[in-house]
Amino acid sequence: MKTFLILVVLFYILVLLQTSFLVHFSLWGYVPNLILISVVLLNIFIPNVKLGVGAALIGGFLLDVFSSNFFGFWILILLGISIFIQYILKKYIQFPFAVHG
Numbered sequence: 001m002k003t004f005l006i007l008v009v010l011f012y013i014l015v016l017l018q019t020s021f022l023v024h025f026s027l028w029g030y031v032p033n034l035i036l037i038s039v040v041l042l043n044i045f046i047p048n049v050k051l052g053v054g055a056a057l058i059g060g061f062l063l064d065v066f067s068s069n070f071f072g073f074w075i076l077i078l079l080g081i082s083i084f085i086q087y088i089l090k091k092y093i094q095f096p097f098a099v100h101g
Helices: 002-025 034-045 049-066 073-092
Strands: none
Touching (some): 002 034, 049 073
């Protein structure tokens, strides 16, 4: 519960930074999507399905609130990316664990 509240506050700050400040510093006409980057990195480096899907839902909801697309657009995109990354990590990548004994 505490982790999700931290994610809400962090993603809210990132969305505000993205929509208000970074618009003036676009590279080749593109504004970096901080929420997309953070959801992808969170899913790759912390392979927890609940945390990854929760981060995708929170980030997608906040991006939908601040965007001009139809509601649910970013939720579907981030949820699909999160599930895809979790599937690839579960199916094709094995993390080495040290066995003591």
